Amino acid sequence: MTPTPQLSLGLLLTAAAGFADVIGFIELGGHFTSFMSGNTTQLGDALAGGIWPVATLTASLVGLFFLGSVAASLLALLAGPRWGSSAVTGLVLVSFAATLGLAYAGVPPNQFMLILAAGAGAQNAILPSTGSVRLGTTFVTGTLFMAGQDLARALRGVAPPWRWLQHMLVWASLLLGGLLGAWGYGLAGVNALLVAAAVYLGFLVAFLVRRPAKVVS
Template sequence: MSRPVLLGFGLMLTALAGFVDAIGFIRLGGLYTSLMSGNTTQLAVAVGHGEGHTALLPLLLILAFLVGSVTGGAIAALAPERWATPAILAFEAVAVATAFVTARENLQLGTASLFLSLAMGAQNAVLAQVQGFRAGTTFVTGALFAFGQKVALALAGRGPRFGWVGDGLVWLSLLVGAVAGTLAHMRLGIEALAVPAGITGVLALWAGLHALRTGKPPEAIAARPSP
Protein backbone atom coordinates (compact mmCIF):
# COMPACT_ATOMS: atom_id res chain seq x y z
CA MET A 1 0.00 0.00 0.00
CA SER A 2 1.37 3.41 -0.94
CA ARG A 3 2.17 6.02 1.69
CA PRO A 4 -0.51 8.44 0.41
CA VAL A 5 -3.18 5.74 0.71
CA LEU A 6 -2.01 4.82 4.21
CA LEU A 7 -1.95 8.49 5.18
CA GLY A 8 -5.53 8.87 3.94
CA PHE A 9 -6.49 5.83 6.00
CA GLY A 10 -4.98 7.38 9.13
CA LEU A 11 -6.48 10.80 8.49
CA MET A 12 -9.91 9.23 8.14
CA LEU A 13 -9.50 7.55 11.53
CA THR A 14 -8.44 10.85 13.10
CA ALA A 15 -11.45 12.57 11.54
CA LEU A 16 -13.69 9.84 12.98
CA ALA A 17 -12.21 10.55 16.40
CA GLY A 18 -13.09 14.22 15.97
CA PHE A 19 -16.61 13.26 14.86
CA VAL A 20 -17.14 11.08 17.93
CA ASP A 21 -15.55 13.57 20.30
CA ALA A 22 -17.75 16.42 19.10
CA ILE A 23 -20.91 14.40 19.74
CA GLY A 24 -19.60 13.38 23.16
CA PHE A 25 -18.71 16.96 24.05
CA ILE A 26 -22.19 18.19 23.11
CA ARG A 27 -24.12 15.42 24.83
CA LEU A 28 -21.94 15.25 27.96
CA GLY A 29 -21.83 18.99 28.55
CA GLY A 30 -18.11 19.56 28.12
CA LEU A 31 -16.56 16.11 28.64
CA TYR A 32 -14.72 14.15 25.97
CA THR A 33 -14.72 10.63 24.62
CA SER A 34 -11.16 10.74 23.26
CA LEU A 35 -9.30 13.77 24.68
CA MET A 36 -8.31 12.59 28.13
CA SER A 37 -6.33 15.74 28.98
CA GLY A 38 -9.61 17.66 29.14
CA ASN A 39 -11.28 14.94 31.19
CA THR A 40 -8.34 14.84 33.59
CA THR A 41 -8.67 18.59 34.14
CA GLN A 42 -12.42 18.23 34.69
CA LEU A 43 -11.76 15.42 37.16
CA ALA A 44 -9.19 17.49 39.04
CA VAL A 45 -11.50 20.51 39.28
CA ALA A 46 -14.37 18.34 40.54
CA VAL A 47 -12.11 16.70 43.15
CA GLY A 48 -10.75 20.11 44.17
CA HIS A 49 -14.29 21.38 44.72
CA GLY A 50 -15.23 18.25 46.64
CA GLU A 51 -17.89 17.31 44.06
CA GLY A 52 -17.67 13.54 44.02
CA HIS A 53 -20.74 13.07 41.83
CA THR A 54 -19.28 15.42 39.20
CA ALA A 55 -15.94 13.62 39.27
CA LEU A 56 -17.42 10.18 38.58
CA LEU A 57 -18.10 10.44 34.84
CA PRO A 58 -14.72 11.92 33.80
CA LEU A 59 -13.03 9.25 35.93
CA LEU A 60 -15.03 6.49 34.24
CA LEU A 61 -14.25 7.93 30.79
CA ILE A 62 -10.53 7.94 31.60
CA LEU A 63 -10.68 4.36 32.85
CA ALA A 64 -12.62 3.23 29.76
CA PHE A 65 -10.04 4.89 27.50
CA LEU A 66 -7.26 3.17 29.43
CA VAL A 67 -8.96 -0.22 29.10
CA GLY A 68 -9.34 0.40 25.36
CA SER A 69 -5.69 1.36 25.08
CA VAL A 70 -4.59 -1.79 26.91
CA THR A 71 -6.91 -3.91 24.78
CA GLY A 72 -5.66 -2.38 21.53
CA GLY A 73 -2.06 -2.81 22.63
CA ALA A 74 -2.70 -6.42 23.62
CA ILE A 75 -4.32 -7.19 20.28
CA ALA A 76 -1.39 -5.59 18.46
CA ALA A 77 1.10 -7.61 20.51
CA LEU A 78 -0.66 -10.97 20.44
CA ALA A 79 -2.36 -11.15 17.04
CA PRO A 80 -0.44 -12.22 13.93
CA GLU A 81 1.12 -9.07 12.50
CA ARG A 82 -1.00 -8.88 9.38
CA TRP A 83 -4.23 -9.30 11.35
CA ALA A 84 -3.48 -6.80 14.13
CA THR A 85 -4.91 -3.74 12.36
CA PRO A 86 -8.11 -5.48 11.17
CA ALA A 87 -8.62 -6.96 14.65
CA ILE A 88 -8.20 -3.63 16.44
CA LEU A 89 -10.52 -1.91 13.98
CA ALA A 90 -13.08 -4.70 14.39
CA PHE A 91 -12.94 -4.23 18.17
CA GLU A 92 -13.37 -0.48 17.69
CA ALA A 93 -16.30 -0.98 15.31
CA VAL A 94 -18.07 -3.26 17.80
CA ALA A 95 -17.51 -0.75 20.62
CA VAL A 96 -18.85 2.19 18.59
CA ALA A 97 -21.82 0.13 17.37
CA THR A 98 -22.58 -0.86 20.97
CA ALA A 99 -22.44 2.80 21.96
CA PHE A 100 -24.85 3.64 19.15
CA VAL A 101 -27.34 0.94 20.13
CA THR A 102 -27.12 1.82 23.82
CA ALA A 103 -27.55 5.55 23.21
CA ARG A 104 -30.42 4.96 20.82
CA GLU A 105 -32.30 2.88 23.36
CA ASN A 106 -31.75 5.34 26.21
CA LEU A 107 -31.79 8.53 24.11
CA GLN A 108 -28.76 9.68 26.12
CA LEU A 109 -25.00 9.23 25.81
CA GLY A 110 -24.40 8.23 29.46
CA THR A 111 -23.23 4.61 29.53
CA ALA A 112 -22.76 4.70 25.76
CA SER A 113 -20.00 7.28 26.17
CA LEU A 114 -17.89 4.69 27.98
CA PHE A 115 -18.01 2.44 24.91
CA LEU A 116 -16.93 5.39 22.77
CA SER A 117 -13.95 6.06 25.04
CA LEU A 118 -13.14 2.35 24.94
CA ALA A 119 -13.10 2.50 21.14
CA MET A 120 -11.00 5.66 21.02
CA GLY A 121 -8.45 4.18 23.41
CA ALA A 122 -8.04 1.15 21.17
CA GLN A 123 -7.79 3.19 17.97
CA ASN A 124 -4.43 4.68 18.93
CA ALA A 125 -2.84 1.24 18.52
CA VAL A 126 -3.88 0.92 14.86
CA LEU A 127 -1.12 2.69 12.92
CA ALA A 128 2.60 3.04 13.48
CA GLN A 129 4.72 5.96 12.36
CA VAL A 130 4.03 7.07 8.80
CA GLN A 131 6.68 9.26 7.21
CA GLY A 132 7.70 10.67 10.57
CA PHE A 133 4.29 11.56 12.04
CA ARG A 134 1.34 9.82 13.60
CA ALA A 135 -1.94 9.50 11.72
CA GLY A 136 -4.98 7.74 13.12
CA THR A 137 -4.60 8.99 16.68
CA THR A 138 -7.49 10.41 18.67
CA PHE A 139 -5.59 13.47 19.92
CA VAL A 140 -3.52 16.04 18.05
CA THR A 141 -1.59 18.05 20.64
CA GLY A 142 1.62 16.27 19.67
CA ALA A 143 0.89 16.75 15.98
CA LEU A 144 0.28 20.46 16.51
CA PHE A 145 3.55 20.82 18.41
CA ALA A 146 5.43 18.89 15.72
CA PHE A 147 3.77 21.08 13.09
CA GLY A 148 5.15 24.20 14.76
CA GLN A 149 8.60 22.70 15.16
CA LYS A 150 8.81 21.62 11.53
CA VAL A 151 7.57 25.00 10.30
CA ALA A 152 10.36 26.61 12.33
CA LEU A 153 12.96 24.23 10.88
CA ALA A 154 11.68 24.84 7.34
CA LEU A 155 11.85 28.63 7.79
CA ALA A 156 15.37 28.31 9.18
CA GLY A 157 16.44 26.15 6.26
CA ARG A 158 17.33 23.27 8.59
CA GLY A 159 14.53 20.92 7.62
CA PRO A 160 12.39 19.83 4.64
CA ARG A 161 10.47 22.73 3.14
CA PHE A 162 7.16 20.90 3.41
CA GLY A 163 7.94 18.54 6.29
CA TRP A 164 5.14 20.13 8.33
CA VAL A 165 2.36 19.16 5.92
CA GLY A 166 1.65 15.73 7.40
CA ASP A 167 1.27 16.99 10.96
CA GLY A 168 -0.88 19.88 9.74
CA LEU A 169 -3.16 17.44 7.94
CA VAL A 170 -3.53 15.32 11.08
CA TRP A 171 -4.67 18.40 13.05
CA LEU A 172 -6.96 19.51 10.21
CA SER A 173 -8.56 16.09 9.92
CA LEU A 174 -9.58 16.15 13.59
CA LEU A 175 -11.02 19.64 13.11
CA VAL A 176 -12.98 18.65 10.00
CA GLY A 177 -14.23 15.50 11.70
CA ALA A 178 -15.42 17.49 14.72
CA VAL A 179 -17.26 19.98 12.50
CA ALA A 180 -18.90 17.08 10.63
CA GLY A 181 -19.88 15.46 13.94
CA THR A 182 -21.45 18.69 15.16
CA LEU A 183 -23.45 19.16 11.96
CA ALA A 184 -24.54 15.52 11.95
CA HIS A 185 -25.68 15.80 15.56
CA MET A 186 -27.69 18.92 14.74
CA ARG A 187 -29.54 17.02 12.03
CA LEU A 188 -29.70 13.48 13.40
CA GLY A 189 -29.22 13.73 17.15
CA ILE A 190 -27.83 10.58 18.72
CA GLU A 191 -28.49 8.72 15.44
CA ALA A 192 -25.36 10.42 14.13
CA LEU A 193 -23.32 7.74 15.91
CA ALA A 194 -24.36 5.35 13.14
CA VAL A 195 -21.90 7.18 10.86
CA PRO A 196 -18.65 6.35 12.74
CA ALA A 197 -19.97 2.87 13.54
CA GLY A 198 -20.53 2.15 9.86
CA ILE A 199 -17.30 3.73 8.62
CA THR A 200 -15.17 1.96 11.23
CA GLY A 201 -16.74 -1.34 10.24
CA VAL A 202 -15.96 -0.68 6.57
CA LEU A 203 -12.35 0.21 7.43
CA ALA A 204 -12.00 -2.99 9.46
CA LEU A 205 -13.32 -5.02 6.54
CA TRP A 206 -11.03 -3.22 4.09
CA ALA A 207 -7.98 -3.79 6.31
CA GLY A 208 -8.90 -7.46 6.64
CA LEU A 209 -9.26 -7.91 2.89
CA HIS A 210 -5.91 -6.16 2.37
CA ALA A 211 -4.21 -8.49 4.86
CA LEU A 212 -5.82 -11.52 3.20
CA ARG A 213 -4.77 -10.41 -0.27
CA THR A 214 -1.20 -9.31 0.45
CA GLY A 215 -0.30 -11.23 3.57
CA LYS A 216 0.96 -7.99 5.13
CA PRO A 217 -0.49 -5.41 7.55
CA PRO A 218 -1.61 -2.14 5.90
CA GLU A 219 1.27 -0.20 7.44
CA ALA A 220 4.03 -2.68 6.55
CA ILE A 221 4.88 -1.04 3.24
CA ALA A 222 4.66 2.58 4.25
CA ALA A 223 5.56 2.78 7.92
CA ARG A 224 9.01 3.75 9.07
CA PRO A 225 10.50 5.12 12.31
CA SER A 226 10.29 8.85 12.74
CA PRO A 227 13.59 10.68 12.22
Protein backbone atom coordinates in the same frame (compact mmCIF):
# COMPACT_ATOMS: atom_id res chain seq x y z
CA MET B 1 7.75 12.52 5.05
CA THR B 2 4.85 10.11 5.56
CA PRO B 3 3.77 8.42 2.29
CA THR B 4 0.56 9.87 0.85
CA PRO B 5 -1.57 6.66 0.93
CA GLN B 6 -0.85 6.05 4.61
CA LEU B 7 -1.35 9.73 5.41
CA SER B 8 -4.75 9.70 3.70
CA LEU B 9 -5.88 6.70 5.74
CA GLY B 10 -4.70 8.34 8.94
CA LEU B 11 -6.50 11.58 8.12
CA LEU B 12 -9.76 9.72 7.52
CA LEU B 13 -9.46 7.88 10.83
CA THR B 14 -8.71 11.10 12.71
CA ALA B 15 -11.70 12.79 11.07
CA ALA B 16 -13.90 9.88 12.17
CA ALA B 17 -12.56 10.31 15.70
CA GLY B 18 -13.42 14.01 15.66
CA PHE B 19 -16.88 13.18 14.34
CA ALA B 20 -17.54 10.75 17.19
CA ASP B 21 -15.90 12.87 19.88
CA VAL B 22 -18.06 15.91 19.23
CA ILE B 23 -21.18 13.74 19.56
CA GLY B 24 -19.88 12.47 22.89
CA PHE B 25 -19.02 16.03 23.91
CA ILE B 26 -22.59 17.17 23.25
CA GLU B 27 -24.21 14.13 24.87
CA LEU B 28 -21.99 14.45 27.96
CA GLY B 29 -22.56 18.17 28.35
CA GLY B 30 -18.96 19.26 27.84
CA HIS B 31 -16.86 16.17 28.53
CA PHE B 32 -14.85 14.19 26.00
CA THR B 33 -14.62 10.61 24.82
CA SER B 34 -11.17 11.02 23.24
CA PHE B 35 -9.56 14.20 24.64
CA MET B 36 -8.08 13.00 27.91
CA SER B 37 -6.09 16.19 28.58
CA GLY B 38 -9.37 18.09 28.83
CA ASN B 39 -10.97 15.41 30.97
CA THR B 40 -7.96 15.34 33.28
CA THR B 41 -8.05 19.10 33.92
CA GLN B 42 -11.81 18.85 34.50
CA LEU B 43 -11.16 16.00 36.93
CA GLY B 44 -8.68 18.12 38.87
CA ASP B 45 -11.15 21.00 39.04
CA ALA B 46 -13.98 18.69 40.14
CA LEU B 47 -11.84 17.10 42.86
CA ALA B 48 -10.80 20.51 44.16
CA GLY B 49 -14.40 21.68 44.28
CA GLY B 50 -15.83 18.45 45.63
CA ILE B 51 -18.07 18.04 42.57
CA TRP B 52 -18.20 14.28 42.83
CA PRO B 53 -20.55 13.44 39.92
CA VAL B 54 -18.22 15.29 37.52
CA ALA B 55 -15.16 13.74 39.13
CA THR B 56 -16.66 10.27 38.77
CA LEU B 57 -17.58 10.83 35.13
CA THR B 58 -14.25 12.30 34.05
CA ALA B 59 -12.25 9.70 35.97
CA SER B 60 -14.33 6.96 34.33
CA LEU B 61 -13.74 8.43 30.87
CA VAL B 62 -9.99 8.58 31.45
CA GLY B 63 -9.94 5.07 32.88
CA LEU B 64 -11.96 3.55 30.04
CA PHE B 65 -9.83 5.31 27.42
CA PHE B 66 -6.74 3.85 29.07
CA LEU B 67 -8.23 0.36 29.25
CA GLY B 68 -9.28 0.59 25.61
CA SER B 69 -5.75 1.47 24.60
CA VAL B 70 -4.34 -1.44 26.62
CA ALA B 71 -6.84 -3.93 25.19
CA ALA B 72 -6.32 -2.78 21.61
CA SER B 73 -2.53 -2.73 21.87
CA LEU B 74 -2.52 -6.21 23.37
CA LEU B 75 -4.89 -7.42 20.67
CA ALA B 76 -2.66 -5.96 17.95
CA LEU B 77 0.36 -7.73 19.42
CA LEU B 78 -1.47 -11.05 19.69
CA ALA B 79 -2.90 -10.80 16.18
CA GLY B 80 0.43 -9.78 14.64
CA PRO B 81 1.02 -7.62 11.56
CA ARG B 82 -1.15 -9.86 9.38
CA TRP B 83 -4.35 -9.35 11.37
CA GLY B 84 -3.59 -6.62 13.91
CA SER B 85 -5.26 -3.66 12.20
CA SER B 86 -8.32 -5.76 11.35
CA ALA B 87 -8.68 -7.02 14.91
CA VAL B 88 -8.37 -3.57 16.46
CA THR B 89 -10.79 -2.04 13.98
CA GLY B 90 -13.24 -4.78 14.84
CA LEU B 91 -12.85 -3.91 18.52
CA VAL B 92 -13.62 -0.26 17.76
CA LEU B 93 -16.73 -1.31 15.84
CA VAL B 94 -17.86 -3.39 18.82
CA SER B 95 -17.56 -0.29 21.01
CA PHE B 96 -19.76 1.68 18.62
CA ALA B 97 -22.34 -1.11 18.48
CA ALA B 98 -22.41 -1.35 22.28
CA THR B 99 -22.69 2.43 22.65
CA LEU B 100 -25.62 2.65 20.26
CA GLY B 101 -27.28 -0.43 21.75
CA LEU B 102 -27.17 1.05 25.24
CA ALA B 103 -28.41 4.40 23.93
CA TYR B 104 -31.38 2.73 22.24
CA ALA B 105 -32.08 0.83 25.48
CA GLY B 106 -32.51 4.12 27.32
CA VAL B 107 -29.25 4.06 29.29
CA PRO B 108 -28.18 7.64 30.19
CA PRO B 109 -25.31 9.24 28.22
CA ASN B 110 -22.98 9.39 31.23
CA GLN B 111 -23.01 5.59 31.12
CA PHE B 112 -23.26 4.55 27.48
CA MET B 113 -20.65 7.08 26.32
CA LEU B 114 -18.07 5.39 28.54
CA ILE B 115 -17.95 2.56 26.01
CA LEU B 116 -17.17 5.05 23.26
CA ALA B 117 -14.24 6.36 25.33
CA ALA B 118 -12.81 2.84 25.40
CA GLY B 119 -13.27 2.67 21.64
CA ALA B 120 -11.44 5.97 21.23
CA GLY B 121 -8.53 4.59 23.20
CA ALA B 122 -8.55 1.51 21.00
CA GLN B 123 -8.54 3.49 17.75
CA ASN B 124 -5.04 4.79 18.38
CA ALA B 125 -3.70 1.25 17.87
CA ILE B 126 -5.30 0.70 14.45
CA LEU B 127 -2.44 2.04 12.34
CA PRO B 128 1.24 1.44 13.11
CA SER B 129 3.54 4.46 13.13
CA THR B 130 4.82 5.25 9.63
CA GLY B 131 7.06 8.14 8.70
CA SER B 132 7.09 11.33 10.76
CA VAL B 133 3.35 11.70 11.43
CA ARG B 134 1.41 9.71 14.05
CA LEU B 135 -1.49 8.35 12.02
CA GLY B 136 -5.12 7.79 12.93
CA THR B 137 -4.94 9.23 16.43
CA THR B 138 -7.84 10.73 18.36
CA PHE B 139 -5.81 13.67 19.70
CA VAL B 140 -3.73 16.46 18.15
CA THR B 141 -2.00 18.39 20.95
CA GLY B 142 1.31 16.67 20.29
CA THR B 143 0.69 16.93 16.56
CA LEU B 144 0.42 20.72 16.77
CA PHE B 145 3.69 20.85 18.70
CA MET B 146 5.38 18.69 16.09
CA ALA B 147 4.06 20.98 13.34
CA GLY B 148 5.60 23.98 15.07
CA GLN B 149 8.84 22.12 15.71
CA ASP B 150 9.11 20.95 12.10
CA LEU B 151 8.38 24.45 10.80
CA ALA B 152 11.14 25.87 12.98
CA ARG B 153 13.52 23.17 11.77
CA ALA B 154 12.52 23.78 8.17
CA LEU B 155 13.26 27.49 8.54
CA ARG B 156 16.74 26.49 9.66
CA GLY B 157 17.10 24.05 6.77
CA VAL B 158 17.35 20.93 8.93
CA ALA B 159 13.94 19.40 8.08
CA PRO B 160 11.96 18.95 4.85
CA PRO B 161 10.40 22.33 3.98
CA TRP B 162 6.79 21.14 3.90
CA ARG B 163 6.71 18.26 6.39
CA TRP B 164 5.10 20.49 9.02
CA LEU B 165 2.04 20.72 6.78
CA GLN B 166 1.41 16.99 7.18
CA HIS B 167 1.00 17.54 10.90
CA MET B 168 -1.35 20.45 10.24
CA LEU B 169 -3.43 18.22 7.96
CA VAL B 170 -3.95 15.83 10.87
CA TRP B 171 -5.17 18.74 13.00
CA ALA B 172 -7.43 19.95 10.18
CA SER B 173 -8.93 16.48 9.74
CA LEU B 174 -9.94 16.40 13.41
CA LEU B 175 -11.47 19.86 13.04
CA LEU B 176 -13.39 18.82 9.92
CA GLY B 177 -14.61 15.66 11.62
CA GLY B 178 -15.81 17.68 14.60
CA LEU B 179 -17.63 20.11 12.33
CA LEU B 180 -19.35 17.32 10.41
CA GLY B 181 -20.15 15.49 13.64
CA ALA B 182 -21.85 18.56 15.09
CA TRP B 183 -23.93 18.94 11.94
CA GLY B 184 -24.74 15.24 11.97
CA TYR B 185 -25.81 15.37 15.61
CA GLY B 186 -28.08 18.31 14.84
CA LEU B 187 -29.78 16.24 12.16
CA ALA B 188 -29.88 12.77 13.72
CA GLY B 189 -28.83 12.96 17.35
CA VAL B 190 -26.81 10.03 18.63
CA ASN B 191 -27.75 8.11 15.47
CA ALA B 192 -25.07 10.17 13.72
CA LEU B 193 -22.56 7.77 15.26
CA LEU B 194 -23.62 5.37 12.52
CA VAL B 195 -21.70 7.56 10.05
CA ALA B 196 -18.44 7.15 11.95
CA ALA B 197 -19.17 3.45 12.42
CA ALA B 198 -19.57 3.12 8.65
CA VAL B 199 -16.09 4.59 8.20
CA TYR B 200 -14.60 2.02 10.57
CA LEU B 201 -16.54 -0.74 8.84
CA GLY B 202 -15.05 0.38 5.53
CA PHE B 203 -11.58 0.20 7.07
CA LEU B 204 -12.27 -3.27 8.43
CA VAL B 205 -13.34 -4.55 5.01
CA ALA B 206 -10.30 -2.94 3.38
CA PHE B 207 -7.94 -4.45 5.95
CA LEU B 208 -9.45 -7.90 5.47
CA VAL B 209 -9.22 -7.69 1.69
CA ARG B 210 -5.73 -6.19 1.55
CA ARG B 211 -4.10 -7.68 4.64
CA PRO B 212 -0.31 -8.18 4.48
CA ALA B 213 0.92 -11.47 3.13
CA LYS B 214 1.76 -14.08 5.73
CA VAL B 215 5.35 -13.86 6.86
CA VAL B 216 7.25 -17.10 6.18
CA SER B 217 9.95 -17.82 8.74
